[in-house]
Amino acid sequence: MSQKDAHRTWRIGVAGLGTVGGGLLGFLEVRPQYAPAGGRAVVTGVSARSRSRPRTVDISNLAWFDDPVALAQSPDIDIFVELVGGSDGPAKAAVEAALQAGKAVVTANKALIAEHGAELAALAEAKGVPLLFEAAVMGGVPAVKTVREALVGEDIRSLSGILNGTCNYILTEMESAGSAFADVLAEAQRLGYAEADPTMDVGGFDAAHKITILAALAFGGAPNYAAAEVEGIAAVDLLDIRLAGDLGYRVKLIASAERAGEGARVRVRPFLVRKDHPIAQANGALNALFIEGERIGRIFLQGPGAGAGPTAAAVAADIADVMTGAVRPVFQGPAAGLSPCAPSAGSAAAGRAYIRVMVRDEPGVLAAVSEELAEAGVSIESFLQKPPGEAPGVPIVMTTHAVAEAVLEAAVARIGRLPSVLEPPRLLHIAGI
Amino acid sequence: MSQKDAHRTWRIGVAGLGTVGGGLLGFLEVRPQYAPAGGRAVVTGVSARSRSRPRTVDISNLAWFDDPVALAQSPDIDIFVELVGGSDGPAKAAVEAALQAGKAVVTANKALIAEHGAELAALAEAKGVPLLFEAAVMGGVPAVKTVREALVGEDIRSLSGILNGTCNYILTEMESAGSAFADVLAEAQRLGYAEADPTMDVGGFDAAHKITILAALAFGGAPNYAAAEVEGIAAVDLLDIRLAGDLGYRVKLIASAERAGEGARVRVRPFLVRKDHPIAQANGALNALFIEGERIGRIFLQGPGAGAGPTAAAVAADIADVMTGAVRPVFQGPAAGLSPCAPSAGSAAAGRAYIRVMVRDEPGVLAAVSEELAEAGVSIESFLQKPPGEAPGVPIVMTTHAVAEAVLEAAVARIGRLPSVLEPPRLLHIAGI
Numbered sequence: 001m002s003q004k005d006a007h008r009t010w011r012i013g014v015a016g017l018g019t020v021g022g023g024l025l026g027f028l029e030v031r032p033q034y035a036p037a038g039g040r041a042v043v044t045g046v047s048a049r050s051r052s053r054p055r056t057v058d059i060s061n062l063a064w065f066d067d068p069v070a071l072a073q074s075p076d077i078d079i080f081v082e083l084v085g086g087s088d089g090p091a092k093a094a095v096e097a098a099l100q101a102g103k104a105v106v107t108a109n110k111a112l113i114a115e116h117g118a119e120l121a122a123l124a125e126a127k128g129v130p131l132l133f134e135a136a137v138m139g140g141v142p143a144v145k146t147v148r149e150a151l152v153g154e155d156i157r158s159l160s161g162i163l164n165g166t167c168n169y170i171l172t173e174m175e176s177a178g179s180a181f182a183d184v185l186a187e188a189q190r191l192g193y194a195e196a197d198p199t200m201d202v203g204g205f206d207a208a209h210k211i212t213i214l215a216a217l218a219f220g221g222a223p224n225y226a227a228a229e230v231e232g233i234a235a236v237d238l239l240d241i242r243l244a245g246d247l248g249y250r251v252k253l254i255a256s257a258e259r260a261g262e263g264a265r266v267r268v269r270p271f272l273v274r275k276d277h278p279i280a281q282a283n284g285a286l287n288a289l290f291i292e293g294e295r296i297g298r299i300f301l302q303g304p305g306a307g308a309g310p311t312a313a314a315v316a317a318d319i320a321d322v323m324t325g326a327v328r329p330v331f332q333g334p335a336a337g338l339s340p341c342a343p344s345a346g347s348a349a350a351g352r353a354y355i356r357v358m359v360r361d362e363p364g365v366l367a368a369v370s371e372e373l374a375e376a377g378v379s380i381e382s383f384l385q386k387p388p389g390e391a392p393g394v395p396i397v398m399t400t401h402a403v404a405e406a407v408l409e410a411a412v413a414r415i416g417r418l419p420s421v422l423e424p425p426r427l428l429h430i431a432g433i
Numbered sequence: 434m435s436q437k438d439a440h441r442t443w444r445i446g447v448a449g450l451g452t453v454g455g456g457l458l459g460f461l462e463v464r465p466q467y468a469p470a471g472g473r474a475v476v477t478g479v480s481a482r483s484r485s486r487p488r489t490v491d492i493s494n495l496a497w498f499d500d501p502v503a504l505a506q507s508p509d510i511d512i513f514v515e516l517v518g519g520s521d522g523p524a525k526a527a528v529e530a531a532l533q534a535g536k537a538v539v540t541a542n543k544a545l546i547a548e549h550g551a552e553l554a555a556l557a558e559a560k561g562v563p564l565l566f567e568a569a570v571m572g573g574v575p576a577v578k579t580v581r582e583a584l585v586g587e588d589i590r591s592l593s594g595i596l597n598g599t600c601n602y603i604l605t606e607m608e609s610a611g612s613a614f615a616d617v618l619a620e621a622q623r624l625g626y627a628e629a630d631p632t633m634d635v636g637g638f639d640a641a642h643k644i645t646i647l648a649a650l651a652f653g654g655a656p657n658y659a660a661a662e663v664e665g666i667a668a669v670d671l672l673d674i675r676l677a678g679d680l681g682y683r684v685k686l687i688a689s690a691e692r693a694g695e696g697a698r699v700r701v702r703p704f705l706v707r708k709d710h711p712i713a714q715a716n717g718a719l720n721a722l723f724i725e726g727e728r729i730g731r732i733f734l735q736g737p738g739a740g741a742g743p744t745a746a747a748v749a750a751d752i753a754d755v756m757t758g759a760v761r762p763v764f765q766g767p768a769a770g771l772s773p774c775a776p777s778a779g780s781a782a783a784g785r786a787y788i789r790v791m792v793r794d795e796p797g798v799l800a801a802v803s804e805e806l807a808e809a810g811v812s813i814e815s816f817l818q819k820p821p822g823e824a825p826g827v828p829i830v831m832t833t834h835a836v837a838e839a840v841l842e843a844a845v846a847r848i849g850r851l852p853s854v855l856e857p858p859r860l861l862h863i864a865g866i
Contacts, residue, residue, distance in 0.1 A: 023728070027586070027728070031586055034585065034586030035585060035586070036581075036585065036761055036762050036764070036765040036766050037760060037761040037762065038767070134583070139729075140583075140584075140728070140729035140730070140732065141732055142575070142578070142579050142582075142583035145575070145578065145579075145582065145583050146575050146578075146579075148469075149575075149578065149750060149753070149754065150567070150573075150578050150747070150750050151573075151746065151750070152467065152469065152749070152750050152753045153460070153464055153467030153468070153746070153749050153750070153753065154746050276714075278711060278714065281709075281711065293746075294742075295456070295460070295743065295745065295746050296572075296573035296736065296737070296742060296743045296746045297573070297736065297737045297740070297742065297743060298736060298737075299573065299574055299734070299735070299736035300733070300734070300735040300736060301732070301733070301734055301735075302711070302732070302733040302734075302735075303729065303730060303731060303732035303733060304729070304730040304731075307730070309727070309728030309729060309730065310728065310729045310730060312728065313584065313586070313587050313726075313728050313729045314583070316585070316586050317582060317583050317584070317585050317586070320582070320585045320586065321582065321759075324759040324760050324761045325759060325760050326754075326757040326758060326759035327470060327757050327758050328469055328470040328757045329469050329470065331469070332469040333469050334471070
C-alpha cells in the first residue's frame with residue numbers, strides 16, 4: 001500500500017443517528033485506526049432529524065447538518081454513510097448527491113438498494129466511487145460479501161433463508177408461548193422489537209428487499225424488487241403452527257431466490273420447514289441463509305440479522321473496504337450491462353404442501369375432500385385428524401407429495417366450496433430445502 | 434475502475450495439478466471473464482510432478498515447468514497459484530520466489546501459512562503484492578474473508594468449529610455404523626476420503642494449521658502454530674461415542690481459539706458437544722465455525738470444507754480479489770508490527786467434562802471413585818452405570834460441573850490408581866459452546 005494511504009485520514013459523514021449510527025460513532029471514536037490497511041476513519045459531520053435529542057455519543061464537536069443532502073455534498077467528507085432509511089425521500093437524495101459529488105457511499109438501506117440499486121450503481125460507476133451495502137442484509141453476517149466476493153464466478157442455484165428477525169421472533173414466540181399473532185406482535189411492539197407500523201416487517205417487504213439484493217448479486221442481474229412475490233406472516237394461524245408441529249415441521253418466513261430457466265423466482269412466504277433442518281432451528285431474532293451452488297455445494301450462514309452492534313460492525317467493514325481502494329462494480333458486472341433479474345412464472349413450480357380444512361364433523365366429508373384431491377392428481381403423503389377443539393368444526397390436516405402449485409391451488413379452491421367445509425382451507429407450502 | 438484494468442489479461446501460473454488445480458484450470462478455461470471487475474484470468478503456465486499423467490484438462494498448450502520455482506519467477510505470469518502443499522520444500526520456495534519477483538500469490542496451503550505466514554507476509558508487503566489464502570481454511574466457506582474483512586475492527590472473543598472434514602467423517606461413521614476408529618479409517622482410505630498417511634488429518638494437525646491462521650486474523654497477531662495444543666481422534670473409543678450419545682452428546686474434533694488475558698489459547702481436541710447444537714449437527718465431511726464477538730454476537734458458518742469444487746472456487750475468488758487492486762496487509766496489520774499470538778496457559782481454564790472409568794464389578798468401587806472426585810472438589814452433574822458388556826469390567830460414566838482442567842486431570846489420575854480400576858480412565862471435555 002502506498003505510504004500516503006497508510007497515513008490518510010478518511011473523513012466520514014454519517015446521516016441518521018439512531019442505534020446503528022450511535023453504535024458506529026461510538027466505535028470510530030474509540031478505534032479510528034481499526035482498518036488494518038492503515039489510515040484513520042474519523043467522523044467529521046453528522047445529520048439527523050433532531051440535533052438536541054439525547055444520545056449515547058457526544059456530537060457537539062462534529063459539524064451538524066440539518067439536511068443530509070448538504071452533508072453528502074460537503075467538501076469536508078470523503079465517505080458518506082447513509083443510515084436514514086426508506087427507499088426514497090432524503091435517503092435517496094443524499095446518496096445521489098454524495099455519489100454525484102464523487103464520494104464513496106456506505107449504506108444499510110435495503111429498500112433503497114432493492115428499489116433503486118441499478119441507477120445508483122450506474123451513478124457510482126460513472127463517478128468511479130464505491131457504493132457498499134453489507135449492512136443492508138443480515139446485519140453483521142457477511143451475506144453480501146459472501147455472495148459478491150467469495151462466490152464470484154460460482155453458478156449459484158438458489159438462496160433461501162430467514163432474513164427478517166422480527167418475523168422470526170414473532171413466529172418463534174407464537175410457537176413457544178402458544179399465543180396468537182396479534183398478541184405476540186403487540187408485545188413485540190411494547191418491547192421495541194417491532195415498529196409501531198410493522199407492515200414492512202410482518203408484510204414480508206423487508207425480507208423481500210433483502211432477497212432481491214442477494215438475488216441480483218447471485219444471478220448477475222440488477223435488483224428487481226417489483227418481481228418479488230411477497231406474502232407475510234399476518235395470516236399465519238396459531239393452529240397451523242401447532243398442527244405443523246405435530247407433523248414435525250416449524251413455520252418460518254422464508255425468503256428465497258431460485259434460478260428458473262432464463263430468470264429467477266424471488267419470493268417471500270411462510271413455509272413449513274422440518275424441525276431438524278438448520279433453518280428451522282434458527283429461532284428468535286436470528287437470521288439464516290443457505291446458498292447452493294454448482295461447485296461449492298451448500299453453504300450456511302447464521303447470526304444476528306439486526307441490532308446496533310452487528311449492523312454498525314457491517315458498516316465499519318464497508319468503510320474499511322473503501323479504504324483498501326478495491327475497484328469492483330456495485331453488482332456483478334458494470335451497471336450499464338445489467339438486466340433486471342427476470343421473473344419466472346411460479347405456477348409450474350412443484351412442491352410439497354400442507355393443507356388444513358375445517359369441516360363439520362359428519363359422515364362423508366373426508367371422502368369428499370379426498371376425492372377432490374384425487375381428481376386433481378394430488379397425492380396425500382400424511383394425514384392427521386384432530387378431535388374437535390374450541391373452534392367450530394374439526395380440522396382435517398394433510399401433507400401432499402410434490403405437485404404443481406397451480407394444480408394444488410385449484411384443488412384447494414374446489415375443496416373450499418364443498419358444503420361441509422366451514423372456511424377457506426389453509427394452504428402452506430413445505431420448503432424443499 | 435480504470436479502462437486499462439477492465440480489459441487487462443491476468444496471466445496465471447498454477448503449480449500443483451491435483452483435483453483442485455484441475456478444477457481451477459477447467460473453470461478458468463470456460464470462464465476467463467468471471468471477475469465482475471472485468472479483465473481476463475488466463476492460465477498460461479503450469480507445473481506439477483508429472484507432465485504426462487492423464488488429466489481432466491488439456492495442458493498441452495500451456496507452458497510447462499518442471500520446477501515450480503521457475504514458474505513462480507517466469508516473466509510470463511502475473512499471479513502465482515500454489516497448490517503443491519506442504520509447509521516447506523518446493524511450495525515454500527516457489528511462493529517466496531513469486532513474491533520476490535513481485536507477483537501476487539494465491540495459495541490453498543494451510544501448513545505454509547500457519548508455519549511461515551509472518552515471514553511470507555513481510556515479503557509480500559515489502560514487494561507490495563497480495564498474498565491470499567482463502568482456500569486454506571474451510572474450502573469454499575469464506576472463513577478467512579469473514580474474519581479478515583467482514584469482522585475487521587471487531588473484538589473477536591472466540592472461534593470454535595470443525596475444520597477437518599476427514600476427522601468429522603470418521604467420527605460420524607463411527608457413530609452411525611458402530612465401527613471402531615481403525616476400521617472406519619481403513620474404509621475411508623479405500624474410498625479416497627483419507628490419505629495413505631493420515632497423520633496430518635487424524636492427528637489434528639491439519640485442523641491446528643487452520644485454526645492457527647484464523648486465530649492470527651481474529652486476534653491481530655502473527656500465526657503461532659507452535660503454540661497450538663493438538664490432540665487428534667486416534668484415541669477416541671467407540672464405547673465413548675456410544676456412552677456420550679446416551680448422555681445426549683456427540684464427539685467432535687473441535688478446533689478453537691479463545692482470547693485469554695493478553696494471549697490466546699489455540700487448541701484442537703475431541704470434545705463432547707450437545708446433540709442439539711449446530712456444531713454437533715455438522716456431520717460427514719462438513720466443516721462448521723462459530724465466531725463470537727463483542728459487538729456482532731455469534732456468527733455461524735457451515736459448508737463443505739474441502740473438495741475440488743469448493744476449494745477451486747475459493748482460489749478463483751482470491752484471484753478475483755487480486756484483480757480489484759485492493760491493498761490490505763496479509764494479516765490484520767503490517768507484518769513488521771505483528772507479534773505471534775501469545776499462548777496462554779490452559780491449566781487454569783475451567784469446563785465441564787465426561788469421565789469413563791472401567792472398574793471391576795464389586796462393592797465399594799463407586800464409593801471410592803466418588804470420594805476421589807469429592808476430595809478434589811469435582812462436582813458430578815450426571816451419572817450413568819451400564820451393565821457389563823463384552824469388555825472386561827463395567828463402565829462408570831460421569832459428567833462433571835465446571836472445574837479447573839488441572840484439578841480434574843489430577844483427580845482422574847488418582848482414580849486411575851485405585852485398585853478396582855482396570856485401565857486409565859477416559860477424560861473428554863464438554864464443549865462450552
